[in-house]
Each structure stands twice: as C-alpha cells, then as structure tokens.
Amino acid sequence: MVFNTLGRRLEVFEPFNPPLVGMYVCGPTVYDETHLGHLRTFIAFDGIKRYLRLAGYDVIHVQNITDIDDKIIRRAREEGRDWRELADHYARSYLEVLEEVGVRVHYHPRVTEHIREIIDFIQVLIDKGFAYVAPSGSVYFDVDKYIYYGELSGRRSREQWRQEEEFAAEKRHPYDFALWKAAKPGEPWWESPWGRGRPGWHIECSVMSTRFLGERIDIHGGAQDLIFPHHENEKAQSEAALGVRPWVRYWLHAGYLTIRGEKMSKSLGNIIPAREALKKWGPRAVRLWILSTRYRAQMDYSEQALEEARELAERLSRAAQLVSRLARQLGPAHSITDKELAVARKLTRDLKGFHEEMAKDFNMSGALRHVRSTLSTIFEDVASTTNSALALLALDNLRAYNEVLGVIDEELSQAHWEQAIPLDQLVDLIVEVRSELRKMKMYQLSDAIREKLMKLGIRLLDYKDRTEWYIERQS
Structure with a gap:
C-alpha cells in the first residue's frame, strides 16, 4: 500500500508493467550546496527504491539536475561567475554528497542537455491548443484549456492558482505558467521557433521523465513543497501533450525537514549544509536518521536522534x-x-x-x-x-x-571476509590468550591488550563466559 497524493488515500501498489517500476524524483537546482533538507528527500526515495527491489521489483530511478534557472543566473551575477561554471561546480558537489550517503541513481539528466526535446514538447502543446506564444516570444500554458487543473494539489479555484507574477500582463490569465522564457539582455539563451530564450522550470521534468521512463510513470516523487505549482503544472502539461491519463500512477511526497518547527530552507537562513552534517555525524548515521521516519512525515532536526542513529x-x-x-x-x-x-x-x-x-x-x-x-x-x-x-x-x-x-x-560483503580471515584468526588468538590472562587474574596485562587493540580499531566485549570482538567503523 502506498499513499497517493493524488486523491490523498492509500492505494494498492500496482505498477503499469510489473515487475518494472519507473521512478522519477525531482532533483536539485544547482546554485548552492546541498543541505540536509535536500538529503531528506533523496535518501527517503532511495529507501523506497531499495525496498521495492527487495520486494521483487526492477526499479529504474531517474533524478534530474536543474542547471539553468532564474536562481542560477541570479547567483552567478552576484558572484561574478559564469553561470555554467557555477552550475557545474554545485552539480559535482551534489553528486559527491549522494555518493557519500550511498544514493545511486540510474540516470541524472541535466536540463541543458535536453533543450531540443523541450522545444519539441512545447511545440506539441502549441499544436494541440494547450499553449500560446506571447508577443515577447515567451510561451505559456493555457491553464483553462486543461480541465483537471488543481486535481493534484486540491486547489480547485482560480484564486488559488495565481503564480509567476512576472510578465503577467502578457498572459491570457494570471495563473498561466511559462513553458519558454524569452531571453532578457545578458541572460543565457537557445534558439527556438519563437525566438531566443530558455526553458521554464516545470517543462524540464515532464520532458526528461518521459524521455527516460516513457509516457507513463509509476512513481513521481519530490518534496511536499513541489506539489504546487511544480507537480501540478507537470501533470497538466504532460497529460495534455501525451494524451494519457493518468500520466503518473502514484505521486509520493517527502515531508519537510524542520529546525525547531520551521521548514529548513535557504530563504529562512536556517539550513544545515549536508557536508557539515556528514563530517560531524558520518554518512551512516545521517542515512539511518533520515530513514528512521516514514518518508511523508515531517521530521525535526535533532542531535539526540542523530546520536541514536550513530549508535x-x-x-x-x-x-x-x-x-x-x-x-x-x-x-x-x-x-x-x-x-x-x-x-x-x-x-x-x-x-x-x-x-x-x-x-x-x-x-x-x-x-x-x-x-x-x-x-x-x-x-x-x-x-x-x-x-x-x-x-x-x-x-x-x-x-x-x-x-x-x-x-x-x-x-x-564476501570480499571483506576473504580479506579479513587472517586478521580474524589472529584476533581470535589474541582474545584467547587474553582470556587465559584474565583467568590467572593478570588484569593489568589483559587491560593493556584491550587498550592496544582498541587503538587499532578492534573493540572487545567481555561477557561472563566469553569475549566477543568487532572492528569499529566510522559512522
């Protein structure tokens, strides 16, 4: 059973083509370092993928990288850097963090590598009457043409749909959203049938998810704050262009990570960089802490909980x-x-x-x-x-x-134990000798052996009638 955001109910999990499961998770906009709020989503969906595999499914995991966006352009200007260099820097950092916490994604498509597919997708929407070209050369999705708008988020009135205040004057309706943004002076651009410009935010995920997973997707995931407008808009433009319904069978959303009850976000200035947390607690502790809560529940940052996860x-x-x-x-x-x-x-x-x-x-x-x-x-x-x-x-x-x-x-791993066998036998011998010393009440010498083994990363656990040992790893 999975909780489908579309309909707000538990449903039996039945993928379109079992045992294959196509899962698309919205990845980062790479204009800053990955923080714990991001990791909460990425690790949670990694856990979901891993359990589905354990249950016998074959999961294809796609997670995008948004490498062109208003935030990237703005940050590059503030820092006097080329926007490509800035995006590449933070994309590399994000991938390194994922590797450290054991999240392995099959495909990591980047927006700038799929501009041609995005343009073709937008043209389909125009040809079908779901989108229009404004005088500036921007292209907008005509929300009124899609009768199911608001179905995913539960926002059914036009008063709740308003978004993208910029360029509102050239829209047919204030709640229409941009598919293609006409180039402004000094901004990056690509050629298109409507003039120079770049993709809007929402269109990228529709294009890249269908590019890698096909016209129907089993699981579409992301953080709860993406339900509106991002996922609502994705759903609208995808079902309109592809002519399929439902485009996504199960919409799953990860709960917020909060600090003292406030959502962790860059705008609030309360973020904890992922690298900082990994350095302090170790990747295993961070991973276990995030997986200790159901993916869609809110979780609050707690150093006590992280310490328990490390233990x-x-x-x-x-x-x-x-x-x-x-x-x-x-x-x-x-x-x-x-x-x-x-x-x-x-x-x-x-x-x-x-x-x-x-x-x-x-x-x-x-x-x-x-x-x-x-x-x-x-x-x-x-x-x-x-x-x-x-x-x-x-x-x-x-x-x-x-x-x-x-x-x-x-x-x-088998390789670990094949390499450890000589050490295994040697430590067993040392422990046996130490046990004999304890029987002879030579405690000072036996304690010295324990301390020297501990310095080598080997911990001893004394029970009434035996001693066990293990190799201590960093969390």
Whole structure:
C-alpha cells in the first residue's frame, strides 16, 4: 500500500508493467550546496527504491539536475561567475554528497542537455491548443484549456492558482505558467521557433521523465513543497501533450525537514549544509536518521536522534561482523534445541514484521522496531550459540534490512571476509590468550591488550563466559 497524493488515500501498489517500476524524483537546482533538507528527500526515495527491489521489483530511478534557472543566473551575477561554471561546480558537489550517503541513481539528466526535446514538447502543446506564444516570444500554458487543473494539489479555484507574477500582463490569465522564457539582455539563451530564450522550470521534468521512463510513470516523487505549482503544472502539461491519463500512477511526497518547527530552507537562513552534517555525524548515521521516519512525515532536526542513529549504525556493524564470523566458523546444524527453536522463530517473526511495516506505505519507523529486536536477539542469544542455523538466520535478516538501510555493505560483503580471515584468526588468538590472562587474574596485562587493540580499531566485549570482538567503523 502506498499513499497517493493524488486523491490523498492509500492505494494498492500496482505498477503499469510489473515487475518494472519507473521512478522519477525531482532533483536539485544547482546554485548552492546541498543541505540536509535536500538529503531528506533523496535518501527517503532511495529507501523506497531499495525496498521495492527487495520486494521483487526492477526499479529504474531517474533524478534530474536543474542547471539553468532564474536562481542560477541570479547567483552567478552576484558572484561574478559564469553561470555554467557555477552550475557545474554545485552539480559535482551534489553528486559527491549522494555518493557519500550511498544514493545511486540510474540516470541524472541535466536540463541543458535536453533543450531540443523541450522545444519539441512545447511545440506539441502549441499544436494541440494547450499553449500560446506571447508577443515577447515567451510561451505559456493555457491553464483553462486543461480541465483537471488543481486535481493534484486540491486547489480547485482560480484564486488559488495565481503564480509567476512576472510578465503577467502578457498572459491570457494570471495563473498561466511559462513553458519558454524569452531571453532578457545578458541572460543565457537557445534558439527556438519563437525566438531566443530558455526553458521554464516545470517543462524540464515532464520532458526528461518521459524521455527516460516513457509516457507513463509509476512513481513521481519530490518534496511536499513541489506539489504546487511544480507537480501540478507537470501533470497538466504532460497529460495534455501525451494524451494519457493518468500520466503518473502514484505521486509520493517527502515531508519537510524542520529546525525547531520551521521548514529548513535557504530563504529562512536556517539550513544545515549536508557536508557539515556528514563530517560531524558520518554518512551512516545521517542515512539511518533520515530513514528512521516514514518518508511523508515531517521530521525535526535533532542531535539526540542523530546520536541514536550513530549508535544504531555501530550496533548493526557489530552484529553483522559477529554473525558473519559465526556463520563461517560453525559447522552444519544437525539438530536444534527448544530454546534455539524459539530464537529462530523470533528472528523469523522480525523479518516478517519488517516486510509488513515496509508494505504499509514504507513505514520505516515501524520496520526499525524489528531491526532493533533482531539486534537484541543477536547479542543476547545468537552470540553464544553453537548452532550455525541461528547465525545463518540472523545473517539473512541483516542482509534483508541492509537492502533498504544500506549501511553495512562492507561488513556483509564476501570480499571483506576473504580479506579479513587472517586478521580474524589472529584476533581470535589474541582474545584467547587474553582470556587465559584474565583467568590467572593478570588484569593489568589483559587491560593493556584491550587498550592496544582498541587503538587499532578492534573493540572487545567481555561477557561472563566469553569475549566477543568487532572492528569499529566510522559512522
């Protein structure tokens, strides 16, 4: 079940051509650094994509880069820079941030690379009577010609549609929106049948989404503040030009990221740059923190919550190392005790519960309860087992969770453990020697071994009858 903004209701997820899912997410306008509010959207939709893949779908993920826009032109003028150089700089920075937090997009189309397709799309709208050319050479969408306008946002009256005050005098209606903007002195431009100019904001996403995903899209996503006018306008011009309805089957929108209840935005001056947060908390903690809340719920910036996310990342890393080592070291299981069977059932219930929560409109907060439950079971029960079946079940749980969370890839990779085997055996030997020293009450020497291992990034956990170890990673 997914919550469709169009209709404001939960609906059964049925893509147009299963198991293929086409997902388009509105990306950044690259005139400044990526901030946490942007990451909230990008990581949330990455989690959605990852769960759909876990559930058996083949997802094609497209996320655009707006590299020509009023804001880019304005910032370039303010800084005395070429607009292309400015856009390229912030586009590179954005892509580096995405890589750091593990968001991998199949296609990242840029507006300036699709000008010809945009012009052709606008011409179709003109030919069909949905758009008109103004005396200046700008082209506008005639909102009154599209009878379903306001359907997505719930704004059904013309008084609620007013937008783009600039050039209002040459519009047929004040709520008509620009498809093509005639060039002003000193602005970048491209040749078109209507004169020199550049694309309006909304047309780019209609063109690039259909260019990469076809005339019907399963999921169109973005932040909630894009519902109107951006997505409303996209929907109108796409259904008008393509002659399909619905153009998008499911409209999904990420909730706002707030600071003390206020939306994080550049206009309010309360943004936290993504790089600053990643440096302080680490990409795994930031990723887990964002994924700890259902994608469409509002979430408030909280350093306590980020610290909890960092601790969760550490527990996941420890658990993955522990069960991976047990799964390799323990022999085949030929029988199981009642107590071990109860542990196995707990692990099975948690994995089932994780899927059930994610199937309820990607309820990550509910799904994480089962992740934490599995971690408790691993450290309380699986850690002391001699039964490989429990280690393998726990490993399966962690692999499934990580398909969505994406924070313990290294710990779960075969290559990691092939490289770690010599270290694995060496640390086991050191831990065994230290345990003997503890039995002989040579605590000063055993503590010195613990401290030296800690400096090497190897942490020991002493239990009543055993010692476990794990490699500490940065969050």
